[in-house]
Amino acid sequence: xxxxxxxxxxxxxxxxxxxxxxxxxxxxxxxxxxxxxxxxxxxxxxxxxxxxxxxxxxxxxxxxxxxxxxxxxxxxxxxxxxxxxxxxxxxxxxxxxxxxxxxxxxxxxxxxxxxxxxxxxxxxxxxxxxxxxxxxxxxxxxxxxxxxxxxxxxxxxxxxxxxxxxxxxxxxxxxxxxxxxxxxxxxxxxxxxxxxxxxxxxxxxxxxxxxxxxxxxxxxxxxxxxxxxxxxxxxxxxxxxxxxxxxxxxxxxxxxxxxxxxxxxxxxxxxxxxxxxxxxxxxxxxxxxxxxxxxxxxxxxxxxxxxxxxxxxxxxxxxxxxxxxxxxxxxxxxxxxxxxxxxxxxxxxxxxxxxxxxxxxxxxxxxxxxxxxxxxxxxxxxxxxxxxxxxxxxxxxxxxxxxxxxxxxxxxxxxxxxxxxxxxxxxxxxxxxxxxxxxxxxxxxxxxxxxxxxxxxxxxxxxxxxxxxxxxxxxxxxxxxxxxxxxxxxxxxxxxxxxxxxxxxxxxxxxxxxxxxxxxxxxxxxxxxxxxxxxxxxxxxxxxxxxxxxxxxxxxxxxxxxxxxxxxxxxxxxxxxxxxxxxxxxxxxxxxxxxxxxxxxxxxxxxxxxxxxxxxxxxxxxxxxxxxxxxxxxxxxxxxxxxxxxxxxxx
Numbered sequence: 001x002x003x004x005x006x007x008x009x010x011x012x013x014x015x016x017x018x019x020x021x022x023x024x025x026x027x028x029x030x031x032x033x034x035x036x037x038x039x040x041x042x043x044x045x046x047x048x049x050x051x052x053x054x055x056x057x058x059x060x061x062x063x064x065x066x067x068x069x070x071x072x073x074x075x076x077x078x079x080x081x082x083x084x085x086x087x088x089x090x091x092x093x094x095x096x097x098x099x100x101x102x103x104x105x106x107x108x109x110x111x112x113x114x115x116x117x118x119x120x121x122x123x124x125x126x127x128x129x130x131x132x133x134x135x136x137x138x139x140x141x142x143x144x145x146x147x148x149x150x151x152x153x154x155x156x157x158x159x160x161x162x163x164x165x166x167x168x169x170x171x172x173x174x175x176x177x178x179x180x181x182x183x184x185x186x187x188x189x190x191x192x193x194x195x196x197x198x199x200x201x202x203x204x205x206x207x208x209x210x211x212x213x214x215x216x217x218x219x220x221x222x223x224x225x226x227x228x229x230x231x232x233x234x235x236x237x238x239x240x241x242x243x244x245x246x247x248x249x250x251x252x253x254x255x256x257x258x259x260x261x262x263x264x265x266x267x268x269x270x271x272x273x274x275x276x277x278x279x280x281x282x283x284x285x286x287x288x289x290x291x292x293x294x295x296x297x298x299x300x301x302x303x304x305x306x307x308x309x310x311x312x313x314x315x316x317x318x319x320x321x322x323x324x325x326x327x328x329x330x331x332x333x334x335x336x337x338x339x340x341x342x343x344x345x346x347x348x349x350x351x352x353x354x355x356x357x358x359x360x361x362x363x364x365x366x367x368x369x370x371x372x373x374x375x376x377x378x379x380x381x382x383x384x385x386x387x388x389x390x391x392x393x394x395x396x397x398x399x400x401x402x403x404x405x406x407x408x409x410x411x412x413x414x415x416x417x418x419x420x421x422x423x424x425x426x427x428x429x430x431x432x433x434x435x436x437x438x439x440x441x442x443x444x445x446x447x448x449x450x451x452x453x454x455x456x457x458x459x460x461x462x463x464x465x466x467x468x469x470x471x472x473x474x475x476x477x478x479x480x481x482x483x484x485x486x487x488x489x490x491x492x493x494x495x496x497x498x499x500x501x502x503x504x505x506x507x508x509x510x511x512x513x514x515x516x517x518x519x520x521x522x523x524x525x526x527x528x529x530x531x532x533x534x535x536x537x538x539x540x541x542x543x544x545x546x547x548x549x550x551x552x553x554x555x556x557x558x559x560x561x562x563x564x565x566x567x568x569x570x571x572x573x574x575x576x577x578x579x580x581x582x583x584x585x586x587x588x589x590x591x592x593x594x595x596x597x598x599x600x601x602x603x604x605x606x607x608x609x610x611x612x613x614x615x616x617x618x619x620x621x622x623x624x625x626x627x628x629x630x631x632x633x634x635x636x637x638x639x640x641x642x643x644x645x646x647x648x649x650x651x
Contacts, residue, residue, distance in 0.1 A: 001031035001045045001057065002073075010103055011044065018107035028052030032060060035068075042110055043070045047081050055081065058088045069117045071109055073102075091116055147223075147243040151180040153236055155196055167245065169217055180241070185211050195227070199236050204229045213243070222246045277318050277632075284311050285538035332374040332486070337439055337506070338405055340377060344384050345403055355398025361405075373439055373508050375486055383482045386475040387443045387502055394447025394500060401445050408438040408505060437508040444501035450494045458492060485616075524577030525549045526644075529559045530609070535582060539609070539640070543580065546641050551576065556593045563601040576601060578647055580640075582609040583622070591625035598626050605647035607631060 002008035003026055012022045023040075025031035027049045035043070043061075047054035054072055061067040072085035072093040082093035091113040094102045141148050147164040151157050157175050165172060168183060181189050188211050195203075206228040213221045223243045230237045287307045290296070296304075345360040352358060384403075391401050450458070459480040479502075483490045487507050494500040526548040530536040536552060543550045553559035563576055579597055583590040594606050608627045610619070619630055629643040 001025045001028055001043070001049065001054070003027050003046065003049045007046075010100070011106065014103050014106050015110065018110070020107075020110065028054070028057040028060075031057060035061070035066070040068055042113055043068050044073060044106075044110075045070060046073045047078065047085075048075065055084060055088070058085055058090060062089055069113045071113060145245075147241070147245075149180065149241045149243070150230070150238060151241070152238040155179050155181060155193075157183075158238065164243075167213075167221070167243070185213055196239070199229050199239065202236075204231055204236070210246070222250060276314070280311055280315050280318065282534045282538050284308065284315065285542055287311065289538075289541040332376050334372045335375050335377055335380075337373055337375070337380075337441070340375075340380065341384070341403055341405060341441070344381055348388055352392065352401070353398070356392065356395060356401060357399075358401045358403075360403045373506050375506065376482075379482045379485070383479045383504075384443070386479050390475060391443065391445035391447060391500070394445055394449070399446040399499075402442070404440075404442040404444075406440045406442075407508075408440050410436060410438060438505045439508050441504040441506065442501060443504075444499060446499045449496045449498045449500055451496055455492060455494055459490075525551060525575040526578045526580055527551045527553060527559060527562060527576045528580045529553045529556065530580075530582035531555065531584070532582065535609075539580060542640055543644075546644060548578070548644070549575070560593070560596050560600065563597050563604060576604065578605045578607065578644065580607045580609065583614075584609075584611065591621055594622070594625040594627060607643050607647055 008024045015022045045054040045057050067089050070090045072090045074081045141161050147167045148161045150159040208226045210224050213223050225243045228240045349358045489505045491503050526543050540550050606627045607629045628647045631643045
């Protein structure tokens with residue numbers, strides 16, 4: 001910006017020779033207009049211009065926060081103006097002399113201004129990068145849930161993050177500048193002071209230790225701490241302490257250990273229960289058959305009734321053991337849970353003491369048909385009965401017992417309710433059961449509640465707080481096993497004096513339909529396929545007592561020809577309509593034999609006798625192959641009769 005055309009051209013010529021591209025403005029207004037239109041690396045502005053001086057130009061650019069690298073040009077003896085320009089933000093100045101020496105200096109001045117601005121820009125970029133880095137690290141440090149504390153070489157706290165303030169319960173003003181030893185537990189304070197002395201003498205190894213910390217409220221918190229020395233220029237500058245709250249992690253470890261104990265107990269319990277179940281099966285069936293004999297002496301009948309009573313009590317205990325180990329056979333049927341729970345509550349209300357109030361509420365949206373779940377009704381009733389008995393025992397002086405049903409809707413990627421409990425207690429894979437509709441069943445009481453120690457062992461078999469003659473500790477472990485077998489979850493909330501709430505979640509089947517009543521038909525000849533003699537004899541007596549003519553076969557190879565129509569003309573084999581098959585006689589593929597039986601006799605009804613430990617997948621395969629019912633090998637006469645009735649009523 002130069003109002004003298006001759007001088008302006010001299011400026012332009014010298015700068016172009018130095019490699020610069022130069023635009024000329026004849027006064028300050030023209031120059032500002034050009035700066036609005038284009039970006040220039042350097043501005044050279046003459047002080048003495050009409051209408052707007054060089055200082056006016058600089059002031060205008062500063063006010064607009066748009067001052068580029070600038071060189072002020074003044075006349076001889078006007079250094080005061082140059083100083084004023086430098087104070088406003090100009091980078092350098094030139095003084096016109098009469099012999100034109102300033103023109104020779106002009107390129108070097110411009111170079112110096114450019115370098116100076118580049119250094120300033122680089123320094124500002126470095127400062128900005130440092131600030132961004134500082135914000136990033138501070139964000140990371142403040143976002144972590146771990147306590148991060150830095151103390152100086154004198155042991156005074158120089159920094160503590162938000163998690164540390166929340167953890168300790170103190171505010172920043174109370175901690176910064178204070179000796180860190182004052183906030184450490186007594187058992188490690190002395191060790192910390194000795195370690196700091198060793199740090200100062202060159203012992204710079206990091207190490208970790210476990211301790212218990214007491215916050216401002218006096219609460220004990222278990223922590224693990226890692227201490228790392230801060231070394232700058234080979235000198236000890238302090239120590240970085242990173243502490244992690246281990247309370248929840250240790251609780252998780254304890255629950256994992258409980259899972260392992262439950263799994264081991266379940267395996268042991270299952271093996272013992274199977275052996276006893278097979279023995280009891282023979283005792284019960286033979287006692288029932290003997291009771292049916294006419295003219296039985298009264299004393300013999302009395303003894304048989306006693307045998308049946310005690311055998312059934314023993315069978316109930318075995319069932320509890322099998323339920324806990326999740327090895328009991330369950331027969332799931334689409335069931336309206338609202339109706340099932342309402343019926344149970346009605347029955348329960350009639351037998352509880354007068355000072356116990358029983359409530360039932362439903363919060364199911366939509367039609368009842370939408371809230372059907374595939375459950376084994378008898379096993380679910382057993383679970384409800386055990387929970388109710390547990391609640392009644394906890395309310396010896398009366399109280400409220402509440403049952404409630406509600407719905408839970410999960411998205412496909414959402415974890416199932418109480419997934420942590422599901423996984424910790426050895427339930428099905430959470431990923432396999434997540435998403436969809438679940439039904440929540442809540443059983444709560446206003447009783448005495450439980451301590452954390454009791455709660456941690458709640459589902460362990462044979463654990464009980466009752467007297468020796470009041471229970472053996474299988475009730476809640478049985479509930480746990482029943483829920484797990486249904487692919488559900490169970491959790492408990494309790495505090496001493498605050499009552500207990502059990503929450504069960506069961507996967508729902510919105511498309512399920514409740515079964516209709518079976519149509520009973522006259523009995524047909526039954527083919528019993530069983531190799532075990534005691535089982536075969538007991539089952540044959542039971543089938544005969546139920547009115548079925550019985551043919552027996554010891555193996556699959558013997559049974560298949562008997563089902564071939566006309567093979568044994570004139571014998572009862574032509575009337576075989578029901579096959580009761582002990583699948584343990586089949587070494588390889590039970591489904592293959594069932595298919596073969598139905599091929600030779602398309603209308604035959606097949607009832608499978610299965611081990612209590614048969615898996616859900618194996619049961620599904622048998623049903624898909626054509627079995628109408630699955631009955632445990634240890635079933636009683638009534639259970640076998642129900643299966644035969646269902647088979648006879650099917651089409």
